[in-house]
């Protein structure tokens with residue numbers, strides 16, 4: 001089969017890989033229908049994380065081709081959406097809703113690589129969720145978004161406790177930030193402030209439910225949020241970037257007693273303890289337990305109540321994945337869908 005391999009930073013190739021096979025009785029082999037490039041794939045692409053002939057990709061939807069003897073909830077022919085973290089969905093941590101911290105957790109990007117024609121998914125029962133039937137082609141991008149960006153944005157909005165009567169603020173207008181806006185709206189937030197400087201993304205933010213746009217960043221961004229909220233700050237703040245400035249902007253924009261959900265993968269962010277201490281806020285973040293939300297998100301997409309698929313603004317065949325990485329790196333694309 002064909003698959004994306006990052007030889008080293010900036011050097012992405014589509015090459016022949018061995019076809020995956022069932023190894024454990026709990027495995028499934030999925031023939032992928034669509035996959036995509038994640039903002040986090042840019043970390044190794046830019047040399048911030050190591051890359052050495054690394055198999056790429058962790059977002060995926062497709063049709064189950066084969067299952068191991070112990071798999072019970074999905075069968076060959078099922079269309080499935082999977083989380084970017086493998087989980088058993090039965091351990092104590094999973095049952096508490098934190099499948100991304102499962103005792104058997106394994107990151108799909110570390111060794112599986114779903115930017116490929118097929119993937120072996122371990123712990124299929126705990127990782128994959130079948131859709132109610134074969135989706136219409138126009139639903140495929142939305143279902144693919146559920147695999148990571150939607151699930152992650154949703155978790156961030158839940159962690160920030162966005163809801164009725166509340167003001168939410170979202171730091172970051174990338175795919176995850178936009179999905180957090182969608183989630184905050186679905187969860188019933190009264191006012192949703194998108195912190196964004198890009199006209200195109202501001203437009204999409206409004207489409208997904210943003211009521212206000214703030215272009216200021218850092219301390220000026222915090223001051224603006226306070227000014228808009230009677231001096232208090234927002235009730236529910238999402239951090240979806242992962243830089244020092246964005247993280248501290250999110251801390252500063254959260255009102256005392258408010259909630260901050262952080263899902264930007266933060267590299268070398270230093271959080272001054274004293275600022276967090278005096279902020280007096282609830283914080284929850286980390287890799288999103290997407291599996292917790294998948295059944296609900298799939299249903300919302302199936303019933304056409306949400307349209308997360310618009311977050312993909314460039315579609316390329318898998319063979320042109322290198323161009324997709326380049327487009328995202330140069331910010332010509334927010335999120336690239338790869339077709340098979």
Ligand SMILES: [Zn+2]
Nearest residue numbers: 089091094102
């Ligand atoms: Zn578990």
